[in-house]
Amino acid sequence: MYTASLRALVDELGKLPGVGPKSAQRIAFYLLRIPSEDALRLAEAIIAVKERTAFCPRCFNVAEVDELCEICSDPSRDAGTICVVEDPRDIAAVERTRRFGGTYHVLHGALNPLEGVGPEQLRIQELVSRVKEDSVREVILCTNPNLEGEATAMYLARLLGPLDVRVSRIASGLPVGGDLEYADELTLGRALEGRHDV
């Protein structure tokens, strides 16, 4: 029905997350219809990102090959504060708050005993070396507030405890704009525990 090259494109697009066979077909025909230079720009962008992107050797955020990431190479960032996150996408979330001027460390996952993910599968040793070698004052544990993220935070807190560094955990509480009535017990309980004077 299709040519071999079109079939191959539909098949490849169909492997993308959230793209089913019907959407893959629609995107493939869209690419056929647009000017060649637009389609080539997309192809080049994919090649470039695969060839030139690696992980930052210091914090394991995405970076250009053999270079520090944008944040680690920015002299205005406070290297004495490290915010530990699970995934590079979490950095974008924290950056959007504009409330953090320190650096990051990406673990690339969280402890998950049921999936067999233990400390050695994560970038934990690298974090400990950073804390020991650089003059780090505070480590903020910013893993997801779910069971795996909490377990990771507890593990890191225990590991970093003996080192001369402040270890903090991001607060849990109620989303701004939400209704108290609908808050779950765990979140509301945490919010009460973490209350502060006004």
Place this chain on the structure above:
Amino acid sequence: MSLFRDTGIVLRTYRLGEADRIVVMLTEAHGKVRAVAKGVRRTSSKFGARLEPLSHVALLLWRGRGELDIVNQVEVVDQFWTIREDLERLSRAFSMLEVVDQLAQDQHPDPRLYRMLLRALGVLAERSSNPILVAPAFFLKVLALEGAAPILDVCAACGRPEAEGGLVAFDLHEGGALCRSCRRGRSMSAPALALMRRILGGELGRVLREPAPPCAEEVGQLATEAIESHLDRRLRSVRTGAAL
């Protein structure tokens, strides 16, 4: 296609799409249930933290034509705070959840397994309880429930009673403890044998209230090997938990 109510314990969750999760639960009346919790990963989700693994919840579920049910409403019965805030208790709870996830069958009610898990988590959550023996005792009790409890009174191979030289080894392929002349598998100390007999012999409550004896670690290994042999697979959470 209908709504149904049940209570359950969340065994594990998988990410689904952008913001959903598949929640695997052991329910009291419907056995193991897999249900989609829509939007649960968004901070604005009405489910919030209620569907995290380990939560004991009251549920309203929608059963459609598909394989997966849909979570409609959830209320928390118990969150087991003490377990969540203690890495050691948490890793032991994970191993119990993994065993139950392996054993329980989809849509096949097993109220005894459900009550056992609930009780074991309850004990693990008591601050006064010693967490070391809870999971091994749970494994042995689960084996007994499955009709696969290890033989501990006589030699599992030759049937000779303990008095003649003692039972000194443990091998699940033979069915349990072995005497000196039949010995194979791993060796087993007399206190470990006695402790396993007490656990399976109706003294579990008392064993868990006492301080953990020196042979607790050995019983832990024996019980883990026994349940792994029964499930015919290694328990990931036990291996990973040991590293925590």
